[in-house]
Amino acid sequence: MKSKPTSFDIAFRAGVSQSTVSRALRNSPLVNEETRLKVQAIARELNYKVDKNASNLRSQQSSTLALLLFEDPTNDDSLINPFFLSMLGSITKACSDKGYDLLVSFQQMNDDWHAEFEDSNKADGIILLGYGDFVDYEEKLIQLIEQDTRFVRWGAEVESLPIVSIGCDNFHGGYQLTEHVIMNGRKHFAFLGEASSHAPEFFDRYKGHCKALTDNQLSVNQACQIDAISTEDSGYKAALALIESGEPFDAIFGASDLIAIGAMRALQDNGYQVPEQVAVIGFDDIPMASFTFPSLTTAKQNTKLAGELLVDSLIKLIQGEPVKTTLMPTNLIVRKSCGS
Amino acid sequence: MKSKPTSFDIAFRAGVSQSTVSRALRNSPLVNEETRLKVQAIARELNYKVDKNASNLRSQQSSTLALLLFEDPTNDDSLINPFFLSMLGSITKACSDKGYDLLVSFQQMNDDWHAEFEDSNKADGIILLGYGDFVDYEEKLIQLIEQDTRFVRWGAEVESLPIVSIGCDNFHGGYQLTEHVIMNGRKHFAFLGEASSHAPEFFDRYKGHCKALTDNQLSVNQACQIDAISTEDSGYKAALALIESGEPFDAIFGASDLIAIGAMRALQDNGYQVPEQVAVIGFDDIPMASFTFPSLTTAKQNTKLAGELLVDSLIKLIQGEPVKTTLMPTNLIVRKSCGS
DNA sequence: CTGAAAGCGCTTACAG
DNA sequence: CTGAAAGCGCTTACAG
Structure with a gap:
């Protein structure tokens, strides 16, 4: 590996000082057009690149x-x-x-x-x-x-x-999704995802969800809020827990698409028809959301x-x-x- | 923003030289255990971090x-x-x-x-x-x-x-996939993806594909190799071109999952049943491959x-x-x- | 417009 | 084991 050229090498070849090389390469207005062009040509020829460690050290910023x-x-x-x-x-x-x-x-x-x-x-x-x-x-x-x-x-x-x-706007996203499903006639919602200050984004989605319910004269069933983290596996398990709880539900709000996808799989594995028996909605709009079967209704971020x-x-x-x-x-x- | 401490600040507080600080922080065996501990304690206290620009410049490597x-x-x-x-x-x-x-x-x-x-x-x-x-x-x-x-x-x-x-091993992957589909009784394959030196990976998959065909006494239909780049859209268009060509086919090898997914959509949009009428295979095993309908058979990288x-x-x-x-x-x- | 010089904050021979 | 000193390759006042 041949050693890299420095600004001094350029300066020597161009017959100018190293300071001028530095200025020319950064297009400083202080330098003569002709000088600048010459320096830049030589730099290109030698395949010279400013050493970022040196310039960052000197200028105290790193870009x-x-x-x-x-x-x-x-x-x-x-x-x-x-x-x-x-x-x-x-x-x-x-x-x-x-x-x-x-x-x-x-x-x-x-x-x-x-x-x-x-x-x-x-x-x-x-x-x-x-x-x-x-x-x-x-x-x-x-x-x-x-x-x-x-x-x-x-x-x-x-x-x-x-x-x-x-x-x-997680609150509004949660509100809008829930409202949409309510308009389709669903009444008994479950929310899969942690809804507490430990997960503020999920919590906001949940709050929007609850607001949409109460604005539409539907009640919030606390027993149908089940914690889950944002993985398919966690969504699967939460849906299983929901099924086992015996609570009635005809719609599931997954706090994220991954949760919703896991939940959908759990439902299908247990003989539930989606969306005929249970509507499922997610949040994020990850690429695979459009490929699930059925494809997932969600809030796109x-x-x-x-x-x-x-x-x-x-x-x-x-x-x-x-x-x-x-x-x-x-x-x-x-x-x-x-x-x- | 308070200015960051340097190794000299540490040296001053520890009552040693700056060189010793530098050694102590890099756990040099040259430095006395006690000195090292003292220096490190002070560094932690001041929340000191080695300036990477300076150390990289000096040591000529950046990690x-x-x-x-x-x-x-x-x-x-x-x-x-x-x-x-x-x-x-x-x-x-x-x-x-x-x-x-x-x-x-x-x-x-x-x-x-x-x-x-x-x-x-x-x-x-x-x-x-x-x-x-x-x-x-x-x-x-x-x-x-x-x-x-x-x-x-x-x-x-x-x-x-x-x-x-x-x-x-693109060649073997292509071979294995094709062989699997042949075992399921398919005889007329199309390959969607550029098969030339402009795209060596696709080309290798194609070569493996062709070898599997000839090893099984099936012929390669050149008219059924249609160029595509690795996007869903390109796969969709290539499948459309295949359909329009009028060539017979009962299996499509997408050179990548994205191509296969696009092709599958084109088939379904045109009334073909997958896999009943046309088998589709991809390559890569991207996350969404397991979510398509039907889910995609592929070679996992x-x-x-x-x-x-x-x-x-x-x-x-x-x-x-x-x-x-x-x-x-x-x-x-x-x-x-x-x-x- | 240009150059000589200082200095960014380290690491590393060198000397002890 | 420790310190004084050089130097990595730049940028930037300072002086002209």
Whole structure:
């Protein structure tokens, strides 16, 4: 491996000083057009690239963002939630559009977790995606704030903390989905997913769901809210528990598509017809939602826009501009699983 | 934002020299146990983190790998091939297991493409995933070799170049799938996907497919090989073209799951029963393959193992150890779309 | 518009 | 085992 050329090599060949090379390569207006062109030509010829470690060290910024993806440690380690995978895709694209590099890391929530990336100057800021239990997570967030780390997160607004969150309007999404199914004549709903402060997004969906019920003179059956995390397996088990409970139901709201898909399978394995006997709805609109049988009615979270908003917000934060928590609307996607 | 502590701050507080701090933090055996503990305690207290830009600059290595994901520019820009998304997930995990950071970048093949990452010392090596047309891509690979860039790629072996490729045994996978469908009594196959040196992986699958046909005394109908790129849409159109061609067929081999899924939809939209009239098989085993109706018989590429192999191989390459091109076996996953 | 010089925060010979 | 010093390759005041 031949050693890489430095700005001094360029300077020598161009017959100018190294400072001028540095300026020319960054298109500084301070440098003469002719000089600039000559320097750039030589740089291209030698296949010279600025050493990012040196320039970052000197200028104290890295043009790099870090994405920390937390997975629920209880989840089987081979699979990543497809919703997060879509987010990852859109964040990656948004970063390259903005000229930032993206450092990606998977974390377990139980890891010793100190926002290494920003502290070690590898990234200018951090995007947080996912978490296990929100109550545990919140402590970490407080640490980040104390360390003055610049970060944005995907999720529901955290009213108690000065944090920039980008998320969907889970309440309204839950309301809209439920209302749609009510219009189709269903009366006895079950909700599969944790509905507590440990999972604020699910909780908001549940609150919207309940509001739609009471607005339509239907009652909420507490016994039909069964905890589940966002995996197919967990949805399957929750639906099984629902069936065994003996409670009557003609509609299931899965707090996420994965839960809904698992629930649908549990229903079918136990002889229930979907949607004839039981309507099923999910949340997220992951790619496979359109391929299930029957295809899944759900609330679409726009991952493309979400990725762009996360990246834009973080860059503004880094540049010291004010940034606000944003709530994006969801789209009701009507397919076959709810009987209309 | 309070300014970050440096190794000099630690040195001052610990009453030792900055060199000693540097050694202590990297657990150098040269430093006294007691000194080391004291230094580390102070570092923790001040929440000190080594500045990566400085240490990388000095030590000339970054403990960072770059993943370049190329997408077919003809593809709709909102979607990333789910197969690559799985690979991305497993590569990310493999990197963190090995203590490397991962820089992720999406590229368009038509971009000015110079392996910036390694040249600018941001990454020690590069993983290449995907490409548009192999013939164009090959030129880029030659450039990389000329620049002595350390990289590994996902894909079929390139015999003509000294490149480390990690890929699946596409030939055998294609053979096995085809043989399975032949055993179920199908005789007239169509192959949807480009089968030429522009797409070596698809070509290998096609060759395995053809070999299985001739080994079983069936003939290959050239008119039934129709080009398609790895998208649902392209598969849909290719199947339409097949239908319009008037050629007889009772089985379709989609060169990827996405193609097969598109083809299945085209068949169903045109009144064909899958698998009763036409058996359909795919390749990859992307997550949605098990959710299609009917569920898709396919050859599974083990993305978890693939990610680990890519990362391990690249790290060995960086460390100057010999690395060989590896072919991983595929797994035949029999589901409902092939009628057995 | 250009150059000489300082310095970003580390790691690593070198000397003791 | 420890410290003083050099230097990684840039960017950026400062002076002209």
